Amino acid sequence: MSILKKIWSRSKRKAAYLSGDARHVLGLDKALYENARGSRIVLYHNVCKSDPHKFNTLFLTAERFEEHLQYYKKHFNVVSLNDYYAGNFSNEKFNVCITFDDGLANNYHYVLPLLTKYRVPATFFVTAIRDAGFDILWNDMLSIAGYYGPDRFTYKNDTYHKNRNNKYVDVNGIPYADKLRAGSFDEKASLMSFLEQLTGFKTNQQDDDYWLQMTPAQIKTMSASAFVTIGAHSYYHNDLACIHPAAAASEMAMCKEYLENLTGRQINSFAFPYGSYHKQVLKDAKAAGYTQLLATDFIKPQDGQDNTMRERLTVNSFISTANQLNAIIRGRYV
Incomplete structure (x- = not known):
């Protein structure tokens, strides 16, 4: 019975995405964009030239990412992470905040030029793995x-x-x-x-695009851009909810120190690797000086009442741009 349910679920999902693409081709989704209100933080990881699923599902092609930016500029109001936390939103459009995790060099090579081209802000959550002597997570x-x-x-x-x-x-x-x-x-x-x-x-x-981390010089150049905010993503990219609490606290503090010394800027935001955290991790993140804490899904409903915490919607690399925008507005996938 479970197999039949899985087949039915996949069929429903495929039909929903085909319907979304058809509505887009017919121009029927324009009203959805025009009437959409609210806000969402979206989570990207990596961008490459081609073959985005060669090693994992966390990549988009640069062409597809640029298409996302074009649609954001046309239909949404793109805000920085600071403006998102401050509630500086448009009442006339749906508001979206762009974030990237993991700090791979492809962010520097492909994403930064596109942000500059379209004058769109984004926040990049970077590890301190280079400081530890490694060039890969x-x-x-x-x-x-x-x-x-x-x-x-x-x-x-x-x-x-x-x-x-x-x-x-x-x-x-x-x-x-x-x-x-x-x-x-x-x-x-x-x-x-x-x-x-x-x-x-x-x-x-x-x-190299699929694994190579940004160099310290590249991180520094990113930080100097008017369209970039650098945030922390732990020192080693460990799961902070799995390792010893003292080690997790140390990772968060050390990453902050490394990035602040490197960029000359205060680092206020932290994204939990794998979206994983628990009560002590939250406490220690705040003690380290982070005022913006990014998860994917809240572990507990009451986490949404914490004014430092925000959820993010991870981009789906397998669906069309039209279906991605629809999911961002809804806050979920079909």
């Missing part, structure tokens, strides 16, 4: 290893194999990424060294 390393690595490998006496989605899992089918997420960064760093040697992926320079 641990989860990106696993994604790339799943593409280039062998069908199975043995590491520290445990064997992992690829599932049908090119994700490494253990003998019980548990994704290695899920097991590693709760571990220390030392564990992740050790695995990263092993996987880099195993795959040799860094010799494929055509893949």
